[in-house]
Amino acid sequence: MKFYTVDAHCDTVHLFAQEHYNFWQENTCGQIDYPRLKQGGVNLQFFALFVEPEYKPFLALSRALQLMEHFFCTLEKNKANTIFIKTKKELQEAVQNPHKLAVIMALEGGEPLESSKEILHIFYRLGLRSVGLTWNQRNQLADGVGVGKGASGLTKMGKEIVKHLNRLGIVVDGAHLAKRGFYDLLETATKPVLVSHANAAALCPHPRNLDKEQLLALKAHKGVVGLTFYPDFIAEKEATLEKLLDHFCYIADLAGVEILGLGSDFDGIEKVLPELSNVSHLPALTAGLRRRGFSEKEIAAIMGENMLKLLSSNLLEEEENDSCRFTSSYTSK
Numbered sequence: 491m492k493f494y495t496v497d498a499h500c501d502t503v504h505l506f507a508q509e510h511y512n513f514w515q516e517n518t519c520g521q522i523d524y525p526r527l528k529q530g531g532v533n534l535q536f537f538a539l540f541v542e543p544e545y546k547p548f549l550a551l552s553r554a555l556q557l558m559e560h561f562f563c564t565l566e567k568n569k570a571n572t573i574f575i576k577t578k579k580e581l582q583e584a585v586q587n588p589h590k591l592a593v594i595m596a597l598e599g600g601e602p603l604e605s606s607k608e609i610l611h612i613f614y615r616l617g618l619r620s621v622g623l624t625w626n627q628r629n630q631l632a633d634g635v636g637v638g639k640g641a642s643g644l645t646k647m648g649k650e651i652v653k654h655l656n657r658l659g660i661v662v663d664g665a666h667l668a669k670r671g672f673y674d675l676l677e678t679a680t681k682p683v684l685v686s687h688a689n690a691a692a693l694c695p696h697p698r699n700l701d702k703e704q705l706l707a708l709k710a711h712k713g714v715v716g717l718t719f720y721p722d723f724i725a726e727k728e729a730t731l732e733k734l735l736d737h738f739c740y741i742a743d744l745a746g747v748e749i750l751g752l753g754s755d756f757d758g759i760e761k762v763l764p765e766l767s768n769v770s771h772l773p774a775l776t777a778g779l780r781r782r783g784f785s786e787k788e789i790a791a792i793m794g795e796n797m798l799k800l801l802s803s804n805l806l807e808e809e810e811n812d813s814c815r816f817t818s819s820y821t822s823k
């Protein structure tokens with residue numbers, strides 16, 4: 491059975507920015523490129539614009555735009571084989587044309603959006619459809635997990651931005667948020683929330699992973715978590731594919747299959763699982779899920795359908811061309 495497969499997180503845009511990298515050919519570097527996405531059976535890929543800490547805060551906006559330019563240049567080289575998803579209509583078109591690579595442009599860390607609502611809206615016009623509020627640090631929207639004990643929740647501005655993102659049909663991503671911010675996000679969001687790349691803290695107690703209460707709260711809010719292939723989030727020692735499969739089984743038993751998805755974090759991780767070292771090995775994960783007793787229907791849900799549902803309940807039917815009516819400063823800084 492062929493599944494429509496969605497990966498909710500990768501950092502491959504950094505490779506797009508490298509001079510000798512060609513996304514459309516198989517590369518010896520990196521973990522994702524077009525031929526290997528095809529081999530792995532990925533139909534829809536989220537591409538994150540990740541602004542490196544050294545650019546924050548003052549150069550965050552210009553760095554995000556720089557990365558975006560590389561993203562656009564890459565896609566333009568093969569328009570016939572890609573669908574850039576900005577609306578529910580385009581999502582439906584993508585599902586009907588699974589041979590085309592569907593792409594969502596995402597932002598990892600909200601710093602570029604901090605200055606004004608106009609900036610948020612221009613990102614919307616450029617096609618941004620998923621926003622992770624923080625990376626590991628604190629920004630004006632919220633605290634990331636790296637802040638540690640005593641981390642705060644969403645700021646007033648953070649809450650305001652979440653409401654705007656929801657109104658514009660941009661998915662809000664709670665990966666990297668500190669716990670209080672995670673709960674604030676669920677309370678503030680009017681649409682289902684994504685956690686694009688994290689695993690279960692019960693099996694691997696890393697602060698980036700979600701604990702039992704968070705997973706149950708995510709389920710109650712109809713959110714989806716993309717399980718990630720980063721060894722440090724899978725096991726404290728000797729991460730393997732089997733141990734990653736344990737996370738799928740644990741979360742399915744606890745909160746149900748409907749909250750599960752994929753968020754590989756490929757090209758954002760320096761270590762990989764031996765059995766899942768790049769995206770072309772994804773069929774090993776499907777085979778593993780089958781071995782662990784998931785039905786074909788459940789595997790289809792995990793591999794992509796749950797993420798498609800989340801996207802469909804977030805995206806607008808058509809583009810919002812009247813975003814100027816929201817234009818004004820944030821009420822709080």
Ligand SMILES: [Zn+2]
Pocket residue numbers: 598665666687758
């Ligand atoms: Zn990340």
